Amino acid sequence: MTTTYDLAIIGGGINGCGIARDAAGRGLSVFLCEQNDLASGTSSASTKLIHGGLRYLEYYEFRLVREALTEREVLLKAAPHIIWPLRFILHHHKGLRPGWMIRLGLFLYDHLGGRKLLPGTSVVNLSRDETGTCLKGNYIRGFEYSDCWVIDSRLVALNAVDARAKGAEIRTRCKCESAHRSDDLWKVNLKDTITGEEQAIQAQVLVNASSPWLDSNLNHIDHQTTREHIRMVKGSHIIVNKLFDHQKAYIFQNADGRIIFAIPYAHNFTLIGTTNVDHQGDPGEVSITEEEINYLCEAASEYFSPPITPTDVVTSFSGIRPLFDDGKSEAKAGTRDYVLKLDDKDGAPLLSIYGGKITTYRKLAESVLEKLSGNLPQMKSEWTELAHLPGGDFPTDGLSREVSKLMADHPFLKTEHAKRLVRLYGTYSHKILAGVKSGTGMGQHFGHNLYEVEVRYLMESEWARTADDILWRRTRLGLVIDEEDKKALENWLTAHFDTDKNGKD
Numbered sequence: 182m183t184t185t186y187d188l189a190i191i192g193g194g195i196n197g198c199g200i201a202r203d204a205a206g207r208g209l210s211v212f213l214c215e216q217n218d219l220a221s222g223t224s225s226a227s228t229k230l231i232h233g234g235l236r237y238l239e240y241y242e243f244r245l246v247r248e249a250l251t252e253r254e255v256l257l258k259a260a261p262h263i264i265w266p267l268r269f270i271l272h273h274h275k276g277l278r279p280g281w282m283i284r285l286g287l288f289l290y291d292h293l294g295g296r297k298l299l300p301g302t303s304v305v306n307l308s309r310d311e312t313g314t315c316l317k318g319n320y321i322r323g324f325e326y327s328d329c330w331v332i333d334s335r336l337v338a339l340n341a342v343d344a345r346a347k348g349a350e351i352r353t354r355c356k357c358e359s360a361h362r363s364d365d366l367w368k369v370n371l372k373d374t375i376t377g378e379e380q381a382i383q384a385q386v387l388v389n390a391s392s393p394w395l396d397s398n399l400n401h402i403d404h405q406t407t408r409e410h411i412r413m414v415k416g417s418h419i420i421v422n423k424l425f426d427h428q429k430a431y432i433f434q435n436a437d438g439r440i441i442f443a444i445p446y447a448h449n450f451t452l453i454g455t456t457n458v459d460h461q462g463d464p465g466e467v468s469i470t471e472e473e474i475n476y477l478c479e480a481a482s483e484y485f486s487p488p489i490t491p492t493d494v495v496t497s498f499s500g501i502r503p504l505f506d507d508g509k510s511e512a513k514a515g516t517r518d519y520v521l522k523l524d525d526k527d528g529a530p531l532l533s534i535y536g537g538k539i540t541t542y543r544k545l546a547e548s549v550l551e552k553l554s555g556n557l558p559q560m561k562s563e564w565t566e567l568a569h570l571p572g573g574d575f576p577t578d579g580l581s582r583e584v585s586k587l588m589a590d591h592p593f594l595k596t597e598h599a600k601r602l603v604r605l606y607g608t609y610s611h612k613i614l615a616g617v618k619s620g621t622g623m624g625q626h627f628g629h630n631l632y633e634v635e636v637r638y639l640m641e642s643e644w645a646r647t648a649d650d651i652l653w654r655r656t657r658l659g660l661v662i663d664e665e666d667k668k669a670l671e672n673w674l675t676a677h678f679d680t681d682k683n684g685k686d
Contacts, residue, residue, distance in 0.1 A: 186212045186350075187557055189369050189384035191357045191398060193217075194224035195333070195542045196534055197390035198340035198351075203546040205347035206568075207561040212382055213341075213349060214371055216356040216394075218650045219643075220337035222464065223392045224539065225654050226500020228418065228442055228455050231256050231264055231540045232328035233294060235271075235432070236440050238286050243293070245518045249540045250294020253329055255566055256543065257298060260339065260573040261580065262607030263332040266299055267444070268429045270312045272323040272484070278434060280322075287326055298577060299327035315425040317486045325429070330444070333539055334654040335605060338643050339570040340542075346571070353644045359401045360387055362528045386556055388549065389533040393464030393501040404524050404531055411535055412506040413461070417469040417499040418454030419477050420446060420660070424485055433484050441480050447660055450495065453477050460501055469497040496660065505535040519545050521552055530556045572607025583608065593620045598630040605656060613638045625673060628666030629658050636673070646678060647671075 188204050190197045193215025201213045215221075233250035234242070257264050271287075273280050287302040305323045307313030313320065341351050352371070358379075360369045367387040371380045391398045395411055423445065430444040439457065446452040456473045474491050482488035505520040519537035523530060532553060537545050543565055550560060575583050583603045587610050588594050594602075594614075602610040613635055617623055624633025631651075639645035639655050648671045652659035662670075 183368075183381055183383050184212075185366065185383040185385075186210045187384065187559070188212070188386050188388065188553075189360075189367060189382060190214070190388045190390055191360075192390035192392060192394070193219045193337070193341065193351070193353060194222055194390065194392050195220070195337050195340070195539050196392070196537055196545055197388070198337050198344060199542040199546040200388060200390060200549050201344040201349045201351065202340045202347065203543075203550060203563075203565050204560070205344045205349040206564050207550065209557060209560050211344065211349035212352070212369075212384065213344070214352045214355040214357055214369075216354070216374060218353055218646070218654060219341055219351075220334040220654050222394075223500045223502060224337045225334040226416070226418075226498050227333045227539050228416070229331055229333050229444070229446075229452070230267075230328055230442070231331045233290060233540070234538070235286060235290055235326075238289060242518060245538075245541070246290075247293045248544055249538060250290070250296065252540055252544055253294065254296065254298050256331075256540070257329055257577055259565075259568065260331075260336065260570040260607075261575060261577045262572055262583075262604055263335045263339070263570075264329050265580075267328055267330040268300075268325050269328060269442075270305065270307075270323050270325055270429055270431045272307060272316070272320045272431075272433075274320075274434050283324060287324055290326060296327075299329075302326040311427050312425075312429055312431075315486065316484055320484070331539070332605070332657065336539070336542075336570075338655065339572065342571045342643060351644065354646070357398065357401070361403045365528050367529045367531075384529075386530045386532070386553055389531065392503040392534075395503060395533060395535065399533065402531065403527075410506045411503040413459065413464060414502045414504055415458045415460040415467055415499055416455040416502055417458075417473045417477070417497060418452055419469070419474060419494045419497045420450050420452055421489060421493045421495055422451070423449055424451045424489070431484070433480065435480050435483070439480075441477065443481060443485070447657055450660065453481050453489070464501045464503075467499045467501055469499045473499075503536060519548075521549060523552055525556065572609035574608055580604070583610075587611065587614075590614075591617065595630070601630060601656075602635070625669075627670045627673070628663065629661050631656065631658055631662070631666075631670075633673070636670070640674075640678065646674070648674065 187209040188211050190201055190213040201211050205211045231253050233246045237246050291301045303325050305325045307320050307323045345351050354374045356372050356374050358370045358372050360367050367384045369382050389395055389398055393413055428445050433441050444452045478489045520535040522533045584599045588599045591614050626632055639651055645651050645655055648667055652662055
């Protein structure tokens with residue numbers, strides 16, 4: 182017998198998982214399929230910022246900036262383990278944007294979103310402050326303002342975990358092969374990308390949240406209205422060994438009108454990005470080009486001393502931003518706002534999502550469900566604004582206290598290990614170590630404080646299946662784990678993974 186859901190969602194990125202969580206919490210039956218791993222595309226290739234988008238003010242996107250600034254503090258309170266405040270240094274470059282424009286922009290940035298938790302803008306003397314020591318000597322005056330940092334792929338995973346806890350079915354490595362309307366329902370044909378097993382489900386409403394794959398998926402889905410198109414814009418980042426010892430970030434203006442960030446990353450590295458390049462072709466086949474590497478190195482070298490060269494690049498990553506195609510000639514000017522298109526003229530509704538920012542994913546989910554409220558009248562009211570994400574039920578300044586609690590319960594933990602666990606899992610760290618009484622109880626060690634007990638948790642509770650799932654999208658240890666330890670992890674996963682379980686309880 183084919184199972185029928187209220188809502189079926191294609192895409193396991195931040196938008197899809199955010200919608201699944203919100204909908205399940207409103208009492209709807211929800212199914213989500215993702216053809217790869219959670220956050221395996223755009224949602225793990227962001228600049229890792231929860232921010233209003235200071236530069237979007239130049240394009241008069243005041244609604245988007247206001248919404249994003251408000252969400253910045255909502256998300257900080259919801260997930261203080263994976264989201265934390267970050268101060269940015271914006272120097273005054275006399276040859277580019279004038280000082281009055283920067284001051285006006287920062288004034289608006291401080292006041293548009295009802296800021297309460299984060300400190301406001303201040304002036305900094307770069308000739309005296311520690312943030313000026315790594316810069317070339319001709320920059321004296323700067324401004325310091327607030328935004329937030331996020332472990333982006335974990336934000337996706339936590340939304341999926343909460344969605345499942347509220348009754349949603351989350352299926353990874355499960356591709357939507359086709360979908361068609363039948364008797365006012367969607368019949369969705371699915372295929373397990375590992376076993377090849379086929380399955381069909383039914384749903385009252387179908388949401389296409391497949392980001393860069395949105396257009397290609399629409400080729401296999403019944404739709405009647407004239408569809409819009411996404412504009413695929415590639416954003417690439419490089420990671421180099423850390424360029425400065427403090428924990429503040431930089432936003433640099435470039436002569437071409439773009440900006441780049443230089444951000445402390447994973448303790449010993451600096452993240453530099455991003456580019457804005459229109460992309461054609463398969464969104465799954467995307468990587469940084471030599472031209473992009475040179476661009477980022479040269480742009481950063483305009484400000485840092487000594488200069489950065491391509492040989493300094495430790496690793497890189499690229500992702501596709503699926504922007505709504507608003508006809509702008511330059512990729513940097515394309516809107517970052519989201520657009521929702523509802524096709525309900527021929528039976529069961531189809532809603533397609535164009536664009537969106539990781540910062541506004543929660544509001545996007547609310548907008549989606551509001552747009553579908555006439556089709557799903559049984560749904561309950563909004564609830565996510567004041568709700569914690571899994572593991573985030575502690576104050577925004579309480580991370581160190583949570584580390585102390587974990588070490589008190591498990592005195593065999595080293596401080597750095599406890600900090601890493603709480604940063605990734607928050608109060609759920611206690612669930613991971615439940616019943617573990619000593620270091621030997623954590624099982625096989627895979628290097629850099631990654632033990633079998635954590636790997637098992639990620640397999641059983643967060644849909645992790647491969648070494649890359651664990652090292653890059655769940656723990657961020659891929660930068661420091663060596664090949665020997667990675668091979669040991671791969672061998673362990675091969676020996677222990679239950680292919681029928683696929684991460685489900």
